[in-house]
Amino acid sequence: MPARNTAGRQHGFTLIEGILAIVIMAMAMVMLVSFLFPQTEQSAVPHYQARAAAIGQAAMNEILARKFDEQSDPFNDSVIRCGEASYTCTPPALLGGDGSELISNLLNVGAADDVDDFTGCWGTSAQCAGSGLTRLGNLQDLVKVSVADESDYRNIWLEVQVGYELDAFDGAATTVTAQKRIRVLVKTTRYGDYLFTAFRSNY
Structure with a gap:
């Protein structure tokens, strides 16, 4: 029985998706540094x-x-x-x-x-x-x-x-x-x- 071609079914992150994920993570870190971390200090x-x-x-x-x-x-x-x-x-x-x-x-x-x-x-x-x-x-x-x-x-x-x-x-x-x-x-x-x-x- 001939093997099926599964190349078309394999998925991963494209370069654009990887860059987009990095940008989102960077934005999340900026928000944490700007808003959450100062609140921790204010708790004192x-x-x-x-x-x-x-x-x-x-x-x-x-x-x-x-x-x-x-x-x-x-x-x-x-x-x-x-x-x-x-x-x-x-x-x-x-x-x-x-x-x-x-x-x-x-x-x-x-x-x-x-x-x-x-x-x-x-x-x-x-x-x-x-x-x-x-x-x-x-x-x-x-x-x-x-x-x-x-x-x-x-x-x-x-x-x-x-x-x-x-x-x-x-x-x-x-x-x-x-x-x-x-x-x-x-x-x-x-x-x-x-x-x-x-x-x-x-x-």
Whole structure:
């Protein structure tokens, strides 16, 4: 019995079909790179937002636990406010950590006794290099973080600024007033900066 000619039944990709398949795959890869992959990176934003909120609140609690000014309640058992009984409040230009509270230009948090002592950058030397504020220590020096959690905060640092505030709370004051504004800026590299603000009154 003669063999059948099956040459006409054999099919494969033609050159044009192969080129078309490559073009379609290239378009699919462009879509993945342009839309899907960036969304994967954005999924880290809620993680950093939650960490920033926790760090910002913890730092603010640590700062607000201190008194209004270095000259407030000078004997630790009185109710004297600075500005009363000849105890002059610290001038705006002199706000910041005092000599006895600094060790090698870093703040001894345990010795800090008023809110403006914390004015500065809290992070590694590399993180604070681009800051206009003086580095006062590592983030862990200000906010106690367990060893297990330290890796979660390695890309986070703080900038703390404390200054006198106008009576209407509508801007920074250039003279001594009855309140200070505390600004804690939590920086998270490319995942955004988060600002926390509080006021401490002279009471």
